[in-house]
Amino acid sequence: MQAAPWKLSALLAAALALGCGNNPYGEFPEGRVFFTSMEETPTTLDPGRVQDMDSVYIASNIHDAPYNYHYLLRPLRPIPAMATALPETGQRRVNGRAYYSLRFSIKPNLRYADDECFADGRGRAITIDDIILPIKRAADDAIQPFGKPFFEGALLGFDEFNAALAHARTARSVKQPASLADDPLYQAYQRDIPGVVRLDDYSVELLFEKPAPQSFFFFAMPSSSPVPLECVFYYDGEKRPPYSRRAVASGPFRVAEWREDHLIRLVKNLNYRRDDFYPSEGAPGDAEAGLLERAGRPLPMLDEVRIYVIRRAPPKWALFGQGYLDMYRNRLDLQERLVQSAELQERYRKYGVRRTSQTEFSTFGWVFNMRAELFGNNLELRRAIALLIDREEMIRLFLPGRAQPAMGLLPPEFPGYDPEYKNIWARGDLSAARRHLRLAGYPNGVDPATGKPLEIQLFDRAAQGRAAVYRYYIDRFAAVGLKLKVEQVDFPSLIRIHNSREFNLVHWGWGADYPDPETFLQLFYSPNISNTYNVSQYANAAYDRLYEQMRVTPAGPERARQIRAMHALLERDLPVVLFFHRQGSYFTQPWTAPVKPNPIDLAEMKHWDVEPERRAAEVARRNALGGPR
Amino acid sequence: MIGYIVRRLLAFIPAWFGVFLLTFLIFHVHDPLTLAAVQAPQAPRERLQQWVREHNYHLPLFLNLPHHAREERADGRIHPEFAEQGLFYSQFFQHLRSFFLFEFGLDRRERPALETLGERIGPTLGLMLPAFVISIALSAWIALAAAYFRGAPFDRTVLTLSTLLMSAPLPVYILATSAIFGEWLRILPVYNHLLPPMLIAIAANLGAQIRFYRTVFLEETLRDYVRTARSRGAGEAQILYKHVLRNSLTPVFTQISFSIPYLVTGSLLLEQFFGVPGMGDLLYSAIASQDFAVIKALVYIGALVYMLSALAADLASAWADPRIRLAGN
Numbered sequence: 001m002q003a004a005p006w007k008l009s010a011l012l013a014a015a016l017a018l019g020c021g022n023n024p025y026g027e028f029p030e031g032r033v034f035f036t037s038m039e040e041t042p043t044t045l046d047p048g049r050v051q052d053m054d055s056v057y058i059a060s061n062i063h064d065a066p067y068n069y070h071y072l073l074r075p076l077r078p079i080p081a082m083a084t085a086l087p088e089t090g091q092r093r094v095n096g097r098a099y100y101s102l103r104f105s106i107k108p109n110l111r112y113a114d115d116e117c118f119a120d121g122r123g124r125a126i127t128i129d130d131i132i133l134p135i136k137r138a139a140d141d142a143i144q145p146f147g148k149p150f151f152e153g154a155l156l157g158f159d160e161f162n163a164a165l166a167h168a169r170t171a172r173s174v175k176q177p178a179s180l181a182d183d184p185l186y187q188a189y190q191r192d193i194p195g196v197v198r199l200d201d202y203s204v205e206l207l208f209e210k211p212a213p214q215s216f217f218f219f220a221m222p223s224s225s226p227v228p229l230e231c232v233f234y235y236d237g238e239k240r241p242p243y244s245r246r247a248v249a250s251g252p253f254r255v256a257e258w259r260e261d262h263l264i265r266l267v268k269n270l271n272y273r274r275d276d277f278y279p280s281e282g283a284p285g286d287a288e289a290g291l292l293e294r295a296g297r298p299l300p301m302l303d304e305v306r307i308y309v310i311r312r313a314p315p316k317w318a319l320f321g322q323g324y325l326d327m328y329r330n331r332l333d334l335q336e337r338l339v340q341s342a343e344l345q346e347r348y349r350k351y352g353v354r355r356t357s358q359t360e361f362s363t364f365g366w367v368f369n370m371r372a373e374l375f376g377n378n379l380e381l382r383r384a385i386a387l388l389i390d391r392e393e394m395i396r397l398f399l400p401g402r403a404q405p406a407m408g409l410l411p412p413e414f415p416g417y418d419p420e421y422k423n424i425w426a427r428g429d430l431s432a433a434r435r436h437l438r439l440a441g442y443p444n445g446v447d448p449a450t451g452k453p454l455e456i457q458l459f460d461r462a463a464q465g466r467a468a469v470y471r472y473y474i475d476r477f478a479a480v481g482l483k484l485k486v487e488q489v490d491f492p493s494l495i496r497i498h499n500s501r502e503f504n505l506v507h508w509g510w511g512a513d514y515p516d517p518e519t520f521l522q523l524f525y526s527p528n529i530s531n532t533y534n535v536s537q538y539a540n541a542a543y544d545r546l547y548e549q550m551r552v553t554p555a556g557p558e559r560a561r562q563i564r565a566m567h568a569l570l571e572r573d574l575p576v577v578l579f580f581h582r583q584g585s586y587f588t589q590p591w592t593a594p595v596k597p598n599p600i601d602l603a604e605m606k607h608w609d610v611e612p613e614r615r616a617a618e619v620a621r622r623n624a625l626g627g628p629r
Numbered sequence: 630m631i632g633y634i635v636r637r638l639l640a641f642i643p644a645w646f647g648v649f650l651l652t653f654l655i656f657h658v659h660d661p662l663t664l665a666a667v668q669a670p671q672a673p674r675e676r677l678q679q680w681v682r683e684h685n686y687h688l689p690l691f692l693n694l695p696h697h698a699r700e701e702r703a704d705g706r707i708h709p710e711f712a713e714q715g716l717f718y719s720q721f722f723q724h725l726r727s728f729f730l731f732e733f734g735l736d737r738r739e740r741p742a743l744e745t746l747g748e749r750i751g752p753t754l755g756l757m758l759p760a761f762v763i764s765i766a767l768s769a770w771i772a773l774a775a776a777y778f779r780g781a782p783f784d785r786t787v788l789t790l791s792t793l794l795m796s797a798p799l800p801v802y803i804l805a806t807s808a809i810f811g812e813w814l815r816i817l818p819v820y821n822h823l824l825p826p827m828l829i830a831i832a833a834n835l836g837a838q839i840r841f842y843r844t845v846f847l848e849e850t851l852r853d854y855v856r857t858a859r860s861r862g863a864g865e866a867q868i869l870y871k872h873v874l875r876n877s878l879t880p881v882f883t884q885i886s887f888s889i890p891y892l893v894t895g896s897l898l899l900e901q902f903f904g905v906p907g908m909g910d911l912l913y914s915a916i917a918s919q920d921f922a923v924i925k926a927l928v929y930i931g932a933l934v935y936m937l938s939a940l941a942a943d944l945a946s947a948w949a950d951p952r953i954r955l956a957g958n
Contacts, residue, residue: 022810022811024819025821043738141676241740244738244739245739259906261911309904311910314804315819319819319820321812322811324820495666496666
């Protein structure tokens with residue numbers, strides 16, 4: 001009885017001793033293993049279905065695609081990956097009709113990673129049929145295709161193929177097929193799309209009924225990655241796990257382990273093509289940053305990448321500080337913490353931690369409902385609202401080191417970005433806002449109909465830590481006599497509000513999937529009112545004409561003029577208030593190779609490298625009792 | 630006793646049906662296309678309609694009436710085949726059937742929700758069960774000693790420390806444990822290890838439990854039977870362990886029954902901070918990603934565990950205290 005506390009203490013001490021150090025992995029594994037983290041688990045690894053950023057990120061590193069973007073050169077430059085060269089484009093006459101053609105070939109001797117879905121368990125050779133399949137899957141509405149907009153209404157026979165797949169899916173849902181031969185969906189996939197012409201085992205030609213220059217970007221997205229049809233049907237989700245979890249791929253890594261919401265372990269794919277090397281050409285400053293030290297090395301350089309799902313920031317900060325994470329990919333928290341903590345800056349400097357920042361290809365702001373009574377016919381009111389927010393101040397207060405003010409829709413370094421362009425409404429000017437309020441019919445912010453301050457509702461998705469930003473907005477509105485009511489709603493409600501257009505003012509943002517200004521400028525194209533892209537319901541015939549011209553105009557002075565003219569119209573009509581472009585940062589340990597984030601192409605892990613011996617020594621030093629903090 | 634158990638089990642039915650009704654209404658009063666858009670933002674309308682069809686949101690809500698076979702449903706189609714089905718071919722009755730068969734559908738990663746839960750229960754129990762047992766045993770032992778030494782410095786120290794332990798919120802324990810063991814002493818990992826969250830789970834419960842048990846034990850030590858036992862020459866240890874402890878078990882069991890559901894539902898914060906892929910972590914990610922199948926499964930199973938643990942507490946109390954007369958006995 002008397003000894004019980006001592007027994008307990010001894011037990012606890014033994015338990016603590018078992019922990020024996022703060023290495024969360026016990027000890028570092030053999031080989032070039034890289035440790036990093038992400039905040040969410042992917043929802044799928046099927047390249048045709050990936051949609052959320054976490055899924056796109058993993059899919060980009062396990063699936064190969066016909067094209068990639070150059071790792072180092074900026075602006076982004078597409079380069080052949082599985083393809084032998086950049087595509088040939090032109091016009092072709094087939095059966096007396098003229099078509100726009102896009103033709104490319106893939107390399108022979110490409111193979112999938114080994115998997116039991118193949119007859120002998122060994123990854124089979126990849127042919128052009130595996131590249132054609134993703135185009136067919138883009139027509140399958142059941143696969144949440146990102147690819148459909150690239151081909152819909154343009155690729156010969158695509159829309160008919162889309163209808164045939166829908167029909168087959170309905171037939172399949174009525175009667176479950178006994179075998180593949182009876183499966184109407186499998187049979188439908190065997191049909192050809194007339195506009196996808198198989199030239200030989202390694203070449204394909206796409207025939208478009210109207211110009212579709214953006215369709216090329218599909219072949220640089222994970223959605224275009226080759227998919228072995230037999231494996232899609234082998235992993236059926238009934239007898240075996242669904243294909244979305246067992247995606248059989250051909251990229252630099254393959255998934256060796258996937259523990260839901262905890263760990264994804266990627267290992268080097270031994271069947272990966274042998275012609276992928278670290279680039280020997282870089283942008284100015286890359287050589288000085290050490291980014292060319294590994295020029296010519298075969299990719300991938302790592303044996304394994306372990307990605308832990310860590311949702312909370314404090315354990316990530318701690319693990320990174322202790323050296324147990326080689327990289328901290330971060331958009332928000334650590335940058336802010338660094339700005340606020342001189343001690344942390346000093347510690348990271350002492351450790352030799354590198355920080356690489358880049359502006360993401362995204363733009364954020366508010367959009368007005370151009371068909372709502374309040375804002376639709378009141379340009380002066382829209383101008384007054386636009387002048388309320390001081391972008392510089394807002395970024396300094398709430399997004400230090402994490403954003404830069406937006407003048408136009410296009411972020412810096414994005415094709416078509418004009419550094420000279422200054423939007424006269426993208427500034428904070430309360431006295432000018434008061435002037436425009438008076439012109440709008442609301443002198444001193446008072447609504448003459450009620451005699452009270454005009455109340456404006458702003459809808460935003462509910463999120464933690466936004467109270468201070470909202471307070472700032474409310475104070476800015478109050479400074480000119482307006483009353484702002486911020487409505488924080490859950491995600492389904494925000495989508496409903498976007499779709500039903502039941503708003504006057506709503507928070508808005510867009511991230512680019514491919515490096516073409518069209519992706520941002522389509523957001524105010526009036527035919528896109530019918531889908532969810534044109535949230536503001538802005539309709540301007542001149543803007544639409546310019547958009548249609550710009551879509552098919554090659555990059556150059558003419559396209560730059562069109563983009564400028566479209567921005568001028570947006571500035572004049574003001575359907576959107578632009579705030580900022582977000583910035584992201586990669587923090588890396590000194591024992592890793594320098595990295596260069598790419599805002600579009602996330603197939604970056606193959607360029608990563610680590611020095612395990614140096615890491616072991618440095619981590620031991622950092623974590624020794626009495627060692628540096 | 631058997632009659633009591635049967636009656637208690639029957640009382641579950643309306644309670645569980647209430648849980649069913651509430652969750653059904655929560656998940657089925659929304660516009661189905663909006664729910665689909667949450668699962669697949671930016672997906673074309675056809676894909677959303679496909680989702681609606683796949684998840685049976687195109688069926689009539691409560692009863693399959695003749696006009697439903699003639700009108701366009703939420704999936705954008707007319708379904709003449711509804712006419713061949715019975716009156717109960719509806720979302721409500723399909724849901725009811727699934728509910729009794731524990732079929733919660735596929736989660737957003739296309740796995741059966743129940744299978745996902747099955748995978749997560751292990752890590753949660755691995756963390757919570759030892760913490761649960763140790764914290765109860767430790768707090769009961771300390772509370773008994775404090776009751777024995779009531780008013781003495783030991784008792785006062787225990788009371789003060791318990792109050793301190795109770796006052797600190799969970800994030801304080803988490804940050805302090807990470808800082809002390811992971812950053813300063815460097816003897817425990819701040820992630821991917823069960824020991825730190827287990828120690829926190831014990832410490833965070835200890836204060837309140839000690840105070841509660843001490844009050845219960847003290848109340849018992851003032852009862853007549855304790856005085857009688859003492860007058861008959863029984864030793865203090867015998868009195869405490871044989872009489873006081875046994876007679877205090879009813880409130881103790883009740884208190885424990887409130888904690889049992891946490892064994893299954895886990896601790897959201899602890900699991901997230903220390904990288905335990907358990908039920909608490911699952912609940913968070915399911916809510917954040919609007920994973921309806923998992924949320925439904927968690928709600929139903931959570932309710933079931935609550936009800937079963939309440940029953941277990943009642944039965945245990947009846948076993949421990951013969952004064953409890955079960956109705957009908």
